[in-house]
Amino acid sequence: MKRETQLVRTQIPRSENREHSVPLYLTSSYTFDDADQMAAMFNEEQEGYIYSRYSNPNVTEFGEKVAQLEGTEASWVTASGMAAIFSTFGALLEMGDEILSVRSVFGSTHRLFTEIFPKWGIKTNYVAFDELDTWEDAITPETKILYLETPTNPGVDIIDLKAANAIAKKHNLIFIVDNCFATPINQCPVKFGADLVIHSATKYFDGQGRVMGGIILGSHELIHKIQGFARHTGPAISPFNAWVLSKSLETLEIRVERHNSNALEIAKRLESHSQVKSVKYPFLPSHPQYEIAIAQMTGGGGIVTFEIEGGLVRGKAFLNDLKLLSLTANLGDTRSIATHPASTTHSKLTESDRLKVGITEGLIRISVGLENVDDIWADIEQALN
Numbered sequence: 001m002k003r004e005t006q007l008v009r010t011q012i013p014r015s016e017n018r019e020h021s022v023p024l025y026l027t028s029s030y031t032f033d034d035a036d037q038m039a040a041m042f043n044e045e046q047e048g049y050i051y052s053r054y055s056n057p058n059v060t061e062f063g064e065k066v067a068q069l070e071g072t073e074a075s076w077v078t079a080s081g082m083a084a085i086f087s088t089f090g091a092l093l094e095m096g097d098e099i100l101s102v103r104s105v106f107g108s109t110h111r112l113f114t115e116i117f118p119k120w121g122i123k124t125n126y127v128a129f130d131e132l133d134t135w136e137d138a139i140t141p142e143t144k145i146l147y148l149e150t151p152t153n154p155g156v157d158i159i160d161l162k163a164a165n166a167i168a169k170k171h172n173l174i175f176i177v178d179n180c181f182a183t184p185i186n187q188c189p190v191k192f193g194a195d196l197v198i199h200s201a202t203k204y205f206d207g208q209g210r211v212m213g214g215i216i217l218g219s220h221e222l223i224h225k226i227q228g229f230a231r232h233t234g235p236a237i238s239p240f241n242a243w244v245l246s247k248s249l250e251t252l253e254i255r256v257e258r259h260n261s262n263a264l265e266i267a268k269r270l271e272s273h274s275q276v277k278s279v280k281y282p283f284l285p286s287h288p289q290y291e292i293a294i295a296q297m298t299g300g301g302g303i304v305t306f307e308i309e310g311g312l313v314r315g316k317a318f319l320n321d322l323k324l325l326s327l328t329a330n331l332g333d334t335r336s337i338a339t340h341p342a343s344t345t346h347s348k349l350t351e352s353d354r355l356k357v358g359i360t361e362g363l364i365r366i367s368v369g370l371e372n373v374d375d376i377w378a379d380i381e382q383a384l385n
């Protein structure tokens with residue numbers, strides 16, 4: 001089946017009620033026919049359901065659909081994107097191991113690397129996203145994982161997945177990509193050699209700002225290790241959230257296509273506005289890594305950033321003058337959202353640290369939604385003016 005059909009038609013077997021839409025399995029545990037069957041189920045290799053911290057039919061269905069999309073053997077679903085990221089490192093690293101990561105990672109991932117993992121003797125070496133020739137200098141015998149996001153947040157910089165993978169493979173590192181910004185509709189990192197792919201399902205998978213979720217995708221072998229860690233540490237997603245996410249995947253492709261086309265159009269209009277110093281969008285030919293973007297992505301995604309004339313003061317004034325766009329920390333929603341990273345998500349960083357990850361005082365990030373593009377633009381334009 002083709003991708004759209006898989007997304008709509010993949011579902012767990014129907015119950016004897018022959019429901020069309022999959023029911024919600026709100027149960028914390030499952031029953032057994034007899035003592036022998038129960039004993040067999042506790043053998044870890046056995047397929048089936050025991051307890052919903054381990055697995056649940058709604059969770060299985062959501063995980064299978066995303067594995068099909070990303071082209072991986074297996075998946076493990078968690079309660080949030082951060083639960084997926086923490087479980088992955090927790091399962092794969094030992095005390096004394098090191099992580100090689102690109103500096104511009106999601107804020108909470110940065111906190112894991114700099115504040116939480118050091119408690120267990122796990123160190124992170126940061127490298128610049130566009131200086132791949134320096135990455136090997138940051139690899140030591142203890143380095144076990146290469147971790148990155150592309151497009152990055154909030155800079156929408158693009159990292160060359162094929163070149164990054166070559167470095168990872170040469171040094172025997174597990175190559176992990178947080179693919180949240182692109183979604184598997186626009187980019188499948190496994191095709192470029194990634195060993196594991198991680199998503200915050202809270203963003204485009206739900207796409208309607210309702211539930212939280214996360215997922216890790218990869219080979220049976222790696223996912224089995226993560227599963228062993230996650231089953232006993234408890235980052236399980238609620239069946240309800242998994243059910244919502246699985247239903248949302250039915251419309252993922254058409255939503256992402258519209259996010260892509262609306263965002264490209266907004267990026268083009270911003271580029272020709274006099275109050276805008278610069279615009280960054282992966283599929284604009286002016287993007288510094290445009291060639292890499294079109295080689296590894298099939299769409300530019302829904303996130304556009306731009307630099308407003310006048311810095312911090314004008315950046316805040318722009319947000320205050322918006323009438324349609326929401327001021328909220330989420331992204332990937334049907335509703336367009338504007339944020340000003342320097343005064344919000346990245347306000348705790350010093351100015352020089354902000355600049356290292358490309359956050360200038362006048363940087364605005366727009367998560368372009370599914371409203372009519374002329375309405376989105378009218379709001380942005382009146383606020384700029």
Ligand SMILES: *Cc1c(COP(=O)(O)O)cnc(C)c1O
Pocket residue numbers: 080081082083106149153178180181199200201202203212213214
């Ligand atoms: C939101 C986000 C996360 C964390 O996901 P949660 O579901 O909020 O825990 C991780 N990576 C990226 C790129 C994100 O945007």
